[in-house]
Amino acid sequence: MLIFKENTVLYADNDKEIQGVEMEKCETKIGFITVSDRASRGEYEDLGGPAMQAWMAQALKSNWTAVASVIADEQALIEQTLIEMADVEGCSLIVTTGGTGPAKRDVTPEATAEVCDKILDGFAEQMRSVSLQYVPTAILSRQIAGTRGSTLIINLPGKPSAIGECLEAVFPAVPYCIDLIEGAYLETNDAFIKAFRPKHAIKTS
Protein backbone atom coordinates (compact mmCIF):
# COMPACT_ATOMS: atom_id res chain seq x y z
CA MET A 1 0.00 0.00 0.00
CA LEU A 2 1.15 3.49 -0.76
CA ILE A 3 0.25 6.49 1.30
CA PHE A 4 0.83 9.93 -0.13
CA LYS A 5 1.00 12.80 2.25
CA GLU A 6 1.96 16.33 1.33
CA ASN A 7 4.14 15.41 -1.59
CA THR A 8 6.02 12.79 0.36
CA VAL A 9 5.81 9.11 -0.48
CA LEU A 10 5.53 6.90 2.57
CA TYR A 11 6.19 3.24 1.96
CA ALA A 12 4.31 0.46 3.71
CA ASP A 13 6.73 -2.34 4.46
CA ASN A 14 4.67 -5.31 3.27
CA ASP A 15 4.36 -6.80 -0.19
CA LYS A 16 7.30 -5.12 -1.87
CA GLU A 17 6.50 -6.51 -5.29
CA ILE A 18 3.06 -4.98 -5.52
CA GLN A 19 4.39 -1.82 -4.00
CA GLY A 20 6.99 -1.65 -6.77
CA VAL A 21 4.33 -1.95 -9.42
CA GLU A 22 2.12 0.68 -7.82
CA MET A 23 5.07 3.02 -7.46
CA GLU A 24 5.64 2.75 -11.17
CA LYS A 25 2.09 3.91 -11.73
CA CYS A 26 1.59 6.48 -9.02
CA GLU A 27 4.77 8.29 -8.36
CA THR A 28 5.25 11.51 -10.26
CA LYS A 29 8.65 13.06 -9.82
CA ILE A 30 9.56 16.65 -10.54
CA GLY A 31 13.14 17.80 -10.70
CA PHE A 32 14.32 21.20 -9.45
CA ILE A 33 17.80 22.36 -10.36
CA THR A 34 19.32 25.55 -9.04
CA VAL A 35 22.27 26.54 -11.21
CA SER A 36 24.45 29.03 -9.35
CA ASP A 37 28.15 29.11 -8.58
CA ARG A 38 27.61 31.04 -5.36
CA ALA A 39 24.62 29.05 -4.08
CA SER A 40 26.43 25.79 -4.79
CA ARG A 41 29.36 26.97 -2.65
CA GLY A 42 27.01 28.05 0.11
CA GLU A 43 27.96 31.74 -0.25
CA TYR A 44 24.42 32.57 -1.11
CA GLU A 45 21.10 31.16 0.01
CA ASP A 46 19.30 29.28 -2.75
CA LEU A 47 16.06 31.19 -3.20
CA GLY A 48 15.20 30.01 -6.71
CA GLY A 49 14.88 26.32 -5.87
CA PRO A 50 12.41 26.84 -2.99
CA ALA A 51 10.49 29.40 -5.09
CA MET A 52 10.02 26.83 -7.88
CA GLN A 53 8.92 24.14 -5.39
CA ALA A 54 6.50 26.49 -3.64
CA TRP A 55 4.92 27.45 -6.97
CA MET A 56 4.58 23.80 -8.00
CA ALA A 57 3.00 22.89 -4.66
CA GLN A 58 0.28 25.46 -5.32
CA ALA A 59 -0.18 24.51 -8.96
CA LEU A 60 -0.49 20.74 -8.76
CA LYS A 61 -3.38 18.73 -7.37
CA SER A 62 -1.68 15.45 -8.33
CA ASN A 63 0.72 13.91 -5.86
CA TRP A 64 4.36 14.34 -6.64
CA THR A 65 7.78 14.13 -5.06
CA ALA A 66 10.58 16.60 -5.49
CA VAL A 67 14.10 15.76 -6.58
CA ALA A 68 16.26 18.82 -5.97
CA SER A 69 19.82 19.81 -6.67
CA VAL A 70 21.95 22.94 -6.29
CA ILE A 71 24.91 22.96 -8.67
CA ALA A 72 27.59 25.23 -10.11
CA ASP A 73 27.40 26.90 -13.55
CA GLU A 74 29.32 24.10 -15.24
CA GLN A 75 27.86 22.81 -18.49
CA ALA A 76 28.97 19.19 -18.02
CA LEU A 77 27.56 19.12 -14.48
CA ILE A 78 24.22 20.59 -15.56
CA GLU A 79 23.96 18.04 -18.38
CA GLN A 80 24.77 15.19 -16.02
CA THR A 81 22.19 16.36 -13.48
CA LEU A 82 19.50 16.73 -16.16
CA ILE A 83 20.24 13.26 -17.53
CA GLU A 84 20.15 11.69 -14.09
CA MET A 85 16.85 13.34 -13.15
CA ALA A 86 15.33 12.38 -16.52
CA ASP A 87 16.71 8.91 -17.15
CA VAL A 88 17.44 7.54 -13.66
CA GLU A 89 14.92 9.35 -11.44
CA GLY A 90 12.29 9.34 -14.18
CA CYS A 91 11.13 12.92 -13.60
CA SER A 92 8.24 13.93 -15.86
CA LEU A 93 9.18 17.56 -15.50
CA ILE A 94 12.46 19.28 -14.64
CA VAL A 95 12.65 23.01 -14.00
CA THR A 96 15.92 24.88 -13.69
CA THR A 97 16.65 28.33 -12.29
CA GLY A 98 19.68 30.45 -13.15
CA GLY A 99 22.38 30.56 -15.78
CA THR A 100 20.26 31.78 -18.70
CA GLY A 101 21.76 35.25 -19.22
CA PRO A 102 24.42 36.41 -21.68
CA ALA A 103 27.36 36.24 -19.23
CA LYS A 104 30.24 33.88 -19.85
CA ARG A 105 29.35 31.58 -16.92
CA ASP A 106 25.70 31.32 -18.07
CA VAL A 107 25.47 27.93 -19.75
CA THR A 108 22.15 26.42 -18.64
CA PRO A 109 20.52 26.73 -22.10
CA GLU A 110 23.58 25.16 -23.75
CA ALA A 111 23.41 22.20 -21.35
CA THR A 112 19.66 21.86 -21.86
CA ALA A 113 19.93 21.95 -25.66
CA GLU A 114 22.65 19.31 -25.50
CA VAL A 115 20.54 16.75 -23.61
CA CYS A 116 17.19 17.41 -25.31
CA ASP A 117 15.76 15.48 -28.26
CA LYS A 118 13.44 18.29 -29.26
CA ILE A 119 13.45 22.02 -28.48
CA LEU A 120 10.10 23.76 -28.03
CA ASP A 121 10.75 27.38 -29.03
CA GLY A 122 7.25 28.45 -28.09
CA PHE A 123 8.08 28.22 -24.37
CA ALA A 124 11.02 30.60 -24.67
CA GLU A 125 9.05 33.07 -26.80
CA GLN A 126 6.11 33.08 -24.43
CA MET A 127 8.25 33.46 -21.28
CA ARG A 128 10.24 36.35 -22.78
CA SER A 129 7.06 37.95 -24.06
CA VAL A 130 5.52 37.91 -20.57
CA SER A 131 8.74 39.01 -18.85
CA LEU A 132 8.93 41.95 -21.25
CA GLN A 133 5.86 43.38 -19.55
CA TYR A 134 8.04 43.80 -16.45
CA VAL A 135 11.54 44.66 -17.72
CA PRO A 136 13.00 45.48 -21.15
CA THR A 137 16.02 43.34 -20.28
CA ALA A 138 13.79 40.26 -20.63
CA ILE A 139 15.18 39.97 -24.17
CA LEU A 140 18.54 39.04 -22.63
CA SER A 141 17.17 35.76 -21.32
CA ARG A 142 18.21 32.72 -23.32
CA GLN A 143 15.97 30.29 -21.42
CA ILE A 144 14.70 27.37 -23.49
CA ALA A 145 12.52 24.30 -23.05
CA GLY A 146 12.70 20.89 -24.62
CA THR A 147 12.02 17.22 -24.22
CA ARG A 148 14.28 14.32 -23.39
CA GLY A 149 12.34 11.08 -23.82
CA SER A 150 9.32 11.38 -21.50
CA THR A 151 10.72 14.35 -19.59
CA LEU A 152 9.93 18.00 -20.23
CA ILE A 153 12.74 20.38 -19.23
CA ILE A 154 12.08 24.10 -18.73
CA ASN A 155 14.68 26.76 -17.96
CA LEU A 156 13.44 29.51 -15.66
CA PRO A 157 15.11 32.81 -14.75
CA GLY A 158 17.35 33.13 -11.74
CA LYS A 159 15.33 35.85 -10.07
CA PRO A 160 12.71 34.30 -7.74
CA SER A 161 9.99 36.84 -8.61
CA ALA A 162 10.42 36.13 -12.32
CA ILE A 163 10.04 32.38 -11.79
CA GLY A 164 6.34 32.66 -11.03
CA GLU A 165 5.73 35.03 -13.95
CA CYS A 166 7.30 32.58 -16.38
CA LEU A 167 5.64 29.46 -14.98
CA GLU A 168 2.27 31.17 -15.06
CA ALA A 169 2.84 32.00 -18.73
CA VAL A 170 3.57 28.48 -19.90
CA PHE A 171 2.17 26.05 -17.32
CA PRO A 172 -1.32 25.74 -18.86
CA ALA A 173 0.38 23.86 -21.72
CA VAL A 174 2.70 21.74 -19.55
CA PRO A 175 0.40 18.83 -18.52
CA TYR A 176 -0.74 18.17 -22.10
CA CYS A 177 2.83 18.40 -23.31
CA ILE A 178 3.82 15.73 -20.78
CA ASP A 179 0.86 13.58 -21.93
CA LEU A 180 2.16 13.78 -25.50
CA ILE A 181 5.63 12.58 -24.51
CA GLU A 182 4.07 9.83 -22.35
CA GLY A 183 5.08 11.18 -18.96
CA ALA A 184 2.84 11.38 -15.87
CA TYR A 185 -0.73 12.69 -16.03
CA LEU A 186 -0.62 15.97 -14.09
CA GLU A 187 -3.70 17.62 -12.64
CA THR A 188 -3.73 21.26 -11.66
CA ASN A 189 -5.39 23.23 -8.89
CA ASP A 190 -7.62 25.14 -11.26
CA ALA A 191 -8.14 28.02 -8.84
CA PHE A 192 -4.40 28.70 -9.02
CA ILE A 193 -3.60 27.71 -12.63
CA LYS A 194 -5.69 25.76 -15.12
CA ALA A 195 -4.17 23.19 -17.45
CA PHE A 196 -5.53 23.10 -20.97
CA ARG A 197 -6.13 19.74 -22.62
CA PRO A 198 -8.12 18.97 -25.77
CA LYS A 199 -11.32 17.12 -24.75
CA HIS A 200 -10.11 13.73 -25.96
CA ALA A 201 -7.06 14.00 -23.68
CA ILE A 202 -8.95 14.61 -20.43
CA LYS A 203 -9.06 11.58 -18.12
CA THR A 204 -12.10 11.30 -15.91
CA SER A 205 -11.79 9.24 -12.77
Place this chain on the structure above:
Amino acid sequence: MLIFKENTVLYADNDKEIQGVEMEKCETKIGFITVSDRASRGEYEDLGGPAMQAWMAQALKSNWTAVASVIADEQALIEQTLIEMADVEGCSLIVTTGGTGPAKRDVTPEATAEVCDKILDGFAEQMRSVSLQYVPTAILSRQIAGTRGSTLIINLPGKPSAIGECLEAVFPAVPYCIDLIEGAYLETNDAFIKAFRPKHAIKTS
Protein backbone atom coordinates in the same frame (compact mmCIF):
# COMPACT_ATOMS: atom_id res chain seq x y z
CA MET B 1 -1.43 27.94 -76.52
CA LEU B 2 -2.08 27.27 -72.92
CA ILE B 3 -5.50 27.22 -71.40
CA PHE B 4 -5.79 27.38 -67.65
CA LYS B 5 -9.01 26.28 -66.05
CA GLU B 6 -9.64 25.90 -62.36
CA ASN B 7 -6.06 25.24 -61.36
CA THR B 8 -5.64 22.62 -64.04
CA VAL B 9 -3.25 23.03 -66.94
CA LEU B 10 -4.68 21.91 -70.27
CA TYR B 11 -2.18 21.51 -73.07
CA ALA B 12 -2.91 22.42 -76.67
CA ASP B 13 -1.30 19.85 -78.94
CA ASN B 14 0.34 22.11 -81.50
CA ASP B 15 3.71 23.84 -81.36
CA LYS B 16 5.27 21.93 -78.52
CA GLU B 17 8.41 24.06 -78.37
CA ILE B 18 6.58 27.30 -77.70
CA GLN B 19 4.26 25.49 -75.34
CA GLY B 20 7.27 24.21 -73.39
CA VAL B 21 8.65 27.73 -73.07
CA GLU B 22 5.34 29.16 -71.97
CA MET B 23 4.89 26.34 -69.50
CA GLU B 24 8.18 27.28 -67.93
CA LYS B 25 6.89 30.80 -67.49
CA CYS B 26 3.30 30.20 -66.56
CA GLU B 27 3.03 27.12 -64.46
CA THR B 28 3.11 27.70 -60.75
CA LYS B 29 3.17 24.57 -58.66
CA ILE B 30 2.29 24.32 -55.00
CA GLY B 31 3.07 21.25 -52.94
CA PHE B 32 0.80 19.90 -50.21
CA ILE B 33 2.15 17.26 -47.86
CA THR B 34 0.04 15.56 -45.23
CA VAL B 35 2.29 13.94 -42.66
CA SER B 36 0.34 11.35 -40.69
CA ASP B 37 0.98 7.71 -39.91
CA ARG B 38 -2.72 6.95 -39.76
CA ALA B 39 -3.78 8.91 -42.82
CA SER B 40 -0.97 7.35 -44.85
CA ARG B 41 -2.23 3.87 -43.91
CA GLY B 42 -5.79 4.83 -44.79
CA GLU B 43 -7.00 4.43 -41.19
CA TYR B 44 -7.96 8.03 -41.09
CA GLU B 45 -9.32 10.41 -43.69
CA ASP B 46 -6.82 13.10 -44.67
CA LEU B 47 -8.55 16.34 -43.73
CA GLY B 48 -5.46 18.56 -43.51
CA GLY B 49 -4.40 18.20 -47.15
CA PRO B 50 -7.81 19.19 -48.59
CA ALA B 51 -8.08 22.02 -46.02
CA MET B 52 -4.75 23.48 -47.19
CA GLN B 53 -5.76 23.18 -50.86
CA ALA B 54 -9.17 24.76 -50.25
CA TRP B 55 -7.55 27.68 -48.46
CA MET B 56 -5.04 28.19 -51.26
CA ALA B 57 -7.80 28.09 -53.90
CA GLN B 58 -9.49 31.00 -52.14
CA ALA B 59 -6.27 32.93 -51.55
CA LEU B 60 -4.67 32.85 -54.99
CA LYS B 61 -5.78 34.68 -58.10
CA SER B 62 -2.78 33.35 -60.04
CA ASN B 63 -3.16 30.01 -61.77
CA TRP B 64 -1.48 27.11 -60.08
CA THR B 65 -1.44 23.35 -59.98
CA ALA B 66 -1.35 21.20 -56.88
CA VAL B 67 1.15 18.46 -56.18
CA ALA B 68 -0.11 16.48 -53.20
CA SER B 69 1.19 13.65 -51.07
CA VAL B 70 0.08 11.81 -47.92
CA ILE B 71 2.98 10.21 -46.09
CA ALA B 72 3.93 8.60 -42.78
CA ASP B 73 5.76 10.40 -39.94
CA GLU B 74 9.17 9.21 -41.12
CA GLN B 75 11.89 11.84 -41.29
CA ALA B 76 13.70 10.38 -44.30
CA LEU B 77 10.43 10.08 -46.25
CA ILE B 78 9.40 13.66 -45.44
CA GLU B 79 12.81 14.95 -46.53
CA GLN B 80 12.65 12.98 -49.77
CA THR B 81 9.15 14.26 -50.53
CA LEU B 82 10.15 17.87 -49.83
CA ILE B 83 13.24 17.55 -52.04
CA GLU B 84 11.25 16.02 -54.88
CA MET B 85 8.55 18.69 -54.76
CA ALA B 86 11.16 21.46 -54.58
CA ASP B 87 13.88 20.24 -56.95
CA VAL B 88 12.03 17.98 -59.40
CA GLU B 89 8.50 19.40 -59.47
CA GLY B 90 9.76 22.96 -59.05
CA CYS B 91 7.11 23.98 -56.51
CA SER B 92 7.40 27.63 -55.46
CA LEU B 93 5.63 26.89 -52.21
CA ILE B 94 5.23 23.70 -50.19
CA VAL B 95 2.94 23.52 -47.18
CA THR B 96 2.89 20.59 -44.81
CA THR B 97 0.32 19.56 -42.21
CA GLY B 98 1.01 17.38 -39.18
CA GLY B 99 3.97 16.12 -37.21
CA THR B 100 4.93 19.39 -35.53
CA GLY B 101 4.14 18.52 -31.89
CA PRO B 102 6.46 17.32 -29.12
CA ALA B 103 5.62 13.59 -29.48
CA LYS B 104 8.29 11.10 -30.47
CA ARG B 105 6.78 10.47 -33.93
CA ASP B 106 6.57 14.22 -34.67
CA VAL B 107 9.52 14.91 -36.96
CA THR B 108 8.22 17.28 -39.66
CA PRO B 109 10.26 20.28 -38.39
CA GLU B 110 13.42 18.15 -38.20
CA ALA B 111 12.93 17.04 -41.82
CA THR B 112 12.19 20.60 -42.94
CA ALA B 113 15.25 22.03 -41.19
CA GLU B 114 17.39 19.33 -42.78
CA VAL B 115 16.43 20.21 -46.37
CA CYS B 116 16.29 24.01 -46.02
CA ASP B 117 19.10 26.45 -46.85
CA LYS B 118 17.68 29.17 -44.61
CA ILE B 119 15.21 29.08 -41.72
CA LEU B 120 12.81 32.01 -41.34
CA ASP B 121 12.04 32.12 -37.61
CA GLY B 122 9.52 34.93 -38.05
CA PHE B 123 6.98 32.54 -39.58
CA ALA B 124 7.07 30.19 -36.58
CA GLU B 125 6.84 33.06 -34.10
CA GLN B 126 3.91 34.65 -35.90
CA MET B 127 2.00 31.40 -36.30
CA ARG B 128 2.42 30.48 -32.63
CA SER B 129 1.53 33.99 -31.58
CA VAL B 130 -1.75 33.85 -33.49
CA SER B 131 -2.55 30.28 -32.39
CA LEU B 132 -2.04 31.39 -28.78
CA GLN B 133 -5.16 33.50 -29.13
CA TYR B 134 -7.07 30.23 -29.46
CA VAL B 135 -5.29 27.71 -27.20
CA PRO B 136 -2.46 27.96 -24.64
CA THR B 137 -1.03 24.72 -26.03
CA ALA B 138 0.01 26.64 -29.17
CA ILE B 139 3.43 26.93 -27.54
CA LEU B 140 3.85 23.18 -28.06
CA SER B 141 3.98 23.60 -31.83
CA ARG B 142 7.43 23.32 -33.33
CA GLN B 143 6.35 24.32 -36.86
CA ILE B 144 9.01 26.16 -38.86
CA ALA B 145 9.43 27.70 -42.31
CA GLY B 146 12.44 27.96 -44.54
CA THR B 147 13.70 28.14 -48.07
CA ARG B 148 15.28 25.54 -50.29
CA GLY B 149 16.56 27.22 -53.44
CA SER B 150 13.53 28.94 -55.01
CA THR B 151 11.02 27.07 -52.85
CA LEU B 152 9.42 28.32 -49.64
CA ILE B 153 8.42 25.53 -47.23
CA ILE B 154 5.95 26.19 -44.41
CA ASN B 155 4.92 23.70 -41.72
CA LEU B 156 1.30 24.00 -40.65
CA PRO B 157 -0.49 22.35 -37.72
CA GLY B 158 -2.27 19.03 -38.11
CA LYS B 159 -5.65 20.32 -37.00
CA PRO B 160 -7.65 21.53 -40.05
CA SER B 161 -9.16 24.54 -38.24
CA ALA B 162 -5.70 25.73 -37.16
CA ILE B 163 -4.40 25.55 -40.74
CA GLY B 164 -6.44 28.57 -41.84
CA GLU B 165 -5.51 30.55 -38.73
CA CYS B 166 -1.80 30.05 -39.39
CA LEU B 167 -1.95 30.69 -43.14
CA GLU B 168 -3.91 33.87 -42.55
CA ALA B 169 -1.21 35.03 -40.13
CA VAL B 170 1.73 34.62 -42.48
CA PHE B 171 0.41 34.59 -46.05
CA PRO B 172 0.57 38.37 -46.64
CA ALA B 173 4.38 37.96 -46.59
CA VAL B 174 4.50 34.78 -48.71
CA PRO B 175 4.34 36.17 -52.28
CA TYR B 176 7.12 38.72 -51.67
CA CYS B 177 9.22 36.05 -49.97
CA ILE B 178 8.87 33.86 -53.06
CA ASP B 179 9.82 36.87 -55.25
CA LEU B 180 13.01 37.27 -53.22
CA ILE B 181 14.03 33.65 -53.71
CA GLU B 182 13.15 33.92 -57.44
CA GLY B 183 10.15 31.64 -57.44
CA ALA B 184 6.80 32.31 -59.16
CA TYR B 185 5.02 35.67 -58.95
CA LEU B 186 1.90 34.95 -56.89
CA GLU B 187 -1.14 37.21 -56.93
CA THR B 188 -3.75 37.05 -54.21
CA ASN B 189 -7.52 37.47 -54.13
CA ASP B 190 -7.35 40.64 -52.08
CA ALA B 191 -10.88 40.26 -50.76
CA PHE B 192 -9.77 37.04 -49.06
CA ILE B 193 -6.14 37.81 -48.20
CA LYS B 194 -3.93 40.64 -49.41
CA ALA B 195 -0.27 40.12 -50.23
CA PHE B 196 2.11 42.86 -49.20
CA ARG B 197 4.88 43.88 -51.56
CA PRO B 198 7.07 46.99 -51.45
CA LYS B 199 6.06 49.27 -54.34
CA HIS B 200 9.12 48.48 -56.44
CA ALA B 201 8.25 44.79 -56.33
CA ILE B 202 4.71 45.08 -57.68
CA LYS B 203 4.33 43.96 -61.31
CA THR B 204 1.66 45.69 -63.31
CA SER B 205 0.27 43.89 -66.35
Place this chain on the structure above:
Amino acid sequence: MLIFKENTVLYADNDKEIQGVEMEKCETKIGFITVSDRASRGEYEDLGGPAMQAWMAQALKSNWTAVASVIADEQALIEQTLIEMADVEGCSLIVTTGGTGPAKRDVTPEATAEVCDKILDGFAEQMRSVSLQYVPTAILSRQIAGTRGSTLIINLPGKPSAIGECLEAVFPAVPYCIDLIEGAYLETNDAFIKAFRPKHAIKTS
Protein backbone atom coordinates in the same frame (compact mmCIF):
# COMPACT_ATOMS: atom_id res chain seq x y z
CA MET C 1 45.20 64.04 -21.21
CA LEU C 2 42.33 62.94 -23.37
CA ILE C 3 39.87 65.32 -24.91
CA PHE C 4 36.68 63.93 -26.34
CA LYS C 5 34.78 66.02 -28.79
CA GLU C 6 31.76 64.90 -30.74
CA ASN C 7 32.62 61.23 -30.74
CA THR C 8 36.15 61.88 -31.84
CA VAL C 9 39.16 61.13 -29.68
CA LEU C 10 41.80 63.85 -29.75
CA TYR C 11 45.15 62.87 -28.28
CA ALA C 12 47.34 65.26 -26.32
CA ASP C 13 50.95 64.58 -27.19
CA ASN C 14 52.45 64.49 -23.68
CA ASP C 15 52.71 61.59 -21.30
CA LYS C 16 52.00 58.77 -23.67
CA GLU C 17 52.04 56.06 -21.01
CA ILE C 18 49.28 57.58 -18.93
CA GLN C 19 47.40 58.35 -22.08
CA GLY C 20 47.60 54.71 -23.10
CA VAL C 21 46.20 53.62 -19.75
CA GLU C 22 43.40 56.15 -19.83
CA MET C 23 42.58 55.19 -23.40
CA GLU C 24 42.14 51.63 -22.23
CA LYS C 25 39.64 52.84 -19.65
CA CYS C 26 37.83 55.56 -21.51
CA GLU C 27 37.58 54.62 -25.09
CA THR C 28 34.38 52.92 -26.09
CA LYS C 29 34.30 51.71 -29.66
CA ILE C 30 31.21 50.89 -31.64
CA GLY C 31 31.37 49.05 -34.96
CA PHE C 32 29.08 49.79 -37.90
CA ILE C 33 29.01 47.35 -40.79
CA THR C 34 27.03 47.96 -43.96
CA VAL C 35 26.59 44.71 -45.83
CA SER C 36 25.63 45.41 -49.43
CA ASP C 37 27.07 44.22 -52.74
CA ARG C 38 26.04 47.42 -54.49
CA ALA C 39 27.12 49.86 -51.80
CA SER C 40 30.49 48.13 -51.50
CA ARG C 41 31.04 48.58 -55.26
CA GLY C 42 30.02 52.23 -55.03
CA GLU C 43 26.95 51.71 -57.24
CA TYR C 44 24.72 52.78 -54.44
CA GLU C 45 25.12 55.31 -51.64
CA ASP C 46 25.43 53.69 -48.23
CA LEU C 47 22.46 55.05 -46.30
CA GLY C 48 22.25 52.35 -43.62
CA GLY C 49 25.69 52.98 -42.10
CA PRO C 50 25.14 56.73 -41.57
CA ALA C 51 21.59 56.05 -40.29
CA MET C 52 22.97 53.69 -37.62
CA GLN C 53 25.68 56.19 -36.60
CA ALA C 54 23.21 59.08 -36.44
CA TRP C 55 20.90 57.04 -34.22
CA MET C 56 23.75 56.06 -31.91
CA ALA C 57 24.92 59.68 -31.65
CA GLN C 58 21.49 60.64 -30.35
CA ALA C 59 21.19 57.64 -28.03
CA LEU C 60 24.52 57.71 -26.21
CA LYS C 61 25.68 60.20 -23.61
CA SER C 62 28.95 58.28 -23.11
CA ASN C 63 31.85 59.13 -25.38
CA TRP C 64 32.52 56.67 -28.15
CA THR C 65 34.35 56.34 -31.43
CA ALA C 66 32.99 54.74 -34.56
CA VAL C 67 34.68 51.99 -36.53
CA ALA C 68 32.86 51.67 -39.85
CA SER C 69 33.02 49.36 -42.82
CA VAL C 70 31.06 48.85 -46.05
CA ILE C 71 31.42 45.34 -47.42
CA ALA C 72 29.92 42.91 -49.94
CA ASP C 73 27.42 40.15 -49.08
CA GLU C 74 30.12 37.53 -48.66
CA GLN C 75 29.89 35.36 -45.57
CA ALA C 76 33.65 34.97 -45.04
CA LEU C 77 34.20 38.71 -45.40
CA ILE C 78 31.41 39.54 -42.95
CA GLU C 79 32.82 37.06 -40.43
CA GLN C 80 36.32 38.48 -40.80
CA THR C 81 35.06 42.05 -40.34
CA LEU C 82 33.06 41.09 -37.25
CA ILE C 83 36.04 39.28 -35.74
CA GLU C 84 38.38 42.22 -36.40
CA MET C 85 36.01 44.77 -34.91
CA ALA C 86 35.40 42.55 -31.86
CA ASP C 87 38.83 41.07 -31.16
CA VAL C 88 41.27 43.63 -32.59
CA GLU C 89 39.38 46.93 -32.32
CA GLY C 90 37.71 45.87 -29.07
CA CYS C 91 34.26 47.21 -29.97
CA SER C 92 31.72 46.74 -27.19
CA LEU C 93 28.89 46.84 -29.68
CA ILE C 94 28.72 46.09 -33.39
CA VAL C 95 25.63 46.80 -35.45
CA THR C 96 25.18 45.58 -39.01
CA THR C 97 22.73 46.68 -41.70
CA GLY C 98 21.65 44.58 -44.68
CA GLY C 99 21.78 40.98 -45.76
CA THR C 100 19.14 39.61 -43.38
CA GLY C 101 16.41 38.66 -45.87
CA PRO C 102 15.62 35.28 -47.45
CA ALA C 103 17.48 35.91 -50.75
CA LYS C 104 20.43 33.78 -51.76
CA ARG C 105 22.96 36.60 -51.26
CA ASP C 106 21.61 37.41 -47.77
CA VAL C 107 24.12 35.82 -45.39
CA THR C 108 24.61 38.32 -42.56
CA PRO C 109 22.83 36.17 -39.94
CA GLU C 110 24.83 33.10 -40.99
CA ALA C 111 28.11 35.06 -40.56
CA THR C 112 26.94 36.45 -37.22
CA ALA C 113 25.92 33.04 -35.88
CA GLU C 114 29.27 31.64 -36.94
CA VAL C 115 31.35 34.14 -34.94
CA CYS C 116 29.13 34.39 -31.85
CA ASP C 117 29.55 32.40 -28.62
CA LYS C 118 25.94 32.89 -27.59
CA ILE C 119 22.82 33.82 -29.57
CA LEU C 120 20.22 36.01 -27.86
CA ASP C 121 16.93 35.07 -29.55
CA GLY C 122 15.00 37.73 -27.63
CA PHE C 123 16.52 40.50 -29.75
CA ALA C 124 15.33 38.94 -33.01
CA GLU C 125 11.86 38.26 -31.65
CA GLN C 126 11.47 41.76 -30.31
CA MET C 127 12.74 43.45 -33.49
CA ARG C 128 10.44 41.39 -35.70
CA SER C 129 7.55 41.97 -33.34
CA VAL C 130 7.99 45.74 -33.57
CA SER C 131 8.61 45.71 -37.35
CA LEU C 132 5.37 43.75 -37.77
CA GLN C 133 3.50 46.85 -36.67
CA TYR C 134 4.74 48.47 -39.89
CA VAL C 135 4.83 45.71 -42.52
CA PRO C 136 3.66 42.07 -42.60
CA THR C 137 6.86 41.15 -44.42
CA ALA C 138 8.75 41.75 -41.15
CA ILE C 139 8.52 37.98 -40.63
CA LEU C 140 10.95 37.57 -43.55
CA SER C 141 13.78 39.15 -41.56
CA ARG C 142 16.30 36.68 -40.21
CA GLN C 143 18.22 39.26 -38.18
CA ILE C 144 19.83 37.91 -35.01
CA ALA C 145 21.96 39.15 -32.10
CA GLY C 146 24.64 37.46 -30.11
CA THR C 147 27.81 37.89 -28.11
CA ARG C 148 31.41 37.26 -28.99
CA GLY C 149 33.53 37.63 -25.86
CA SER C 150 32.85 41.15 -24.55
CA THR C 151 31.18 42.32 -27.77
CA LEU C 152 27.46 42.41 -28.48
CA ILE C 153 26.58 42.06 -32.18
CA ILE C 154 23.15 43.08 -33.49
CA ASN C 155 21.89 42.64 -37.05
CA LEU C 156 19.64 45.44 -38.24
CA PRO C 157 17.51 45.66 -41.40
CA GLY C 158 18.85 47.17 -44.59
CA LYS C 159 16.14 49.80 -44.88
CA PRO C 160 17.25 53.01 -43.09
CA SER C 161 13.80 53.79 -41.68
CA ALA C 162 13.56 50.31 -40.15
CA ILE C 163 16.93 50.69 -38.43
CA GLY C 164 15.59 53.21 -35.91
CA GLU C 165 12.47 51.17 -35.26
CA CYS C 166 14.53 48.11 -34.41
CA LEU C 167 17.13 49.92 -32.31
CA GLU C 168 14.39 51.64 -30.33
CA ALA C 169 12.84 48.25 -29.62
CA VAL C 170 15.94 46.63 -28.16
CA PHE C 171 18.33 49.37 -27.06
CA PRO C 172 16.98 49.75 -23.51
CA ALA C 173 18.47 46.30 -22.83
CA VAL C 174 21.77 46.89 -24.65
CA PRO C 175 23.85 48.70 -21.98
CA TYR C 176 23.08 46.12 -19.27
CA CYS C 177 23.79 43.31 -21.72
CA ILE C 178 27.21 44.82 -22.39
CA ASP C 179 27.78 45.14 -18.62
CA LEU C 180 27.09 41.42 -18.24
CA ILE C 181 29.64 40.47 -20.89
CA GLU C 182 32.15 42.90 -19.34
CA GLY C 183 32.24 45.45 -22.14
CA ALA C 184 32.11 49.24 -21.75
CA TYR C 185 29.65 50.97 -19.40
CA LEU C 186 27.27 52.83 -21.77
CA GLU C 187 25.13 55.72 -20.64
CA THR C 188 22.11 56.84 -22.63
CA ASN C 189 20.53 60.20 -23.35
CA ASP C 190 17.40 59.40 -21.43
CA ALA C 191 15.30 61.95 -23.28
CA PHE C 192 15.96 59.98 -26.48
CA ILE C 193 16.14 56.41 -25.16
CA LYS C 194 16.46 55.16 -21.60
CA ALA C 195 18.66 52.21 -20.70
CA PHE C 196 17.29 49.82 -18.12
CA ARG C 197 19.63 48.45 -15.47
CA PRO C 198 18.76 46.66 -12.23
CA LYS C 199 19.56 48.99 -9.31
CA HIS C 200 22.70 47.11 -8.26
CA ALA C 201 24.14 47.58 -11.77
CA ILE C 202 23.83 51.38 -11.90
CA LYS C 203 27.13 53.22 -11.45
CA THR C 204 26.95 56.61 -9.85
CA SER C 205 29.75 59.04 -10.55
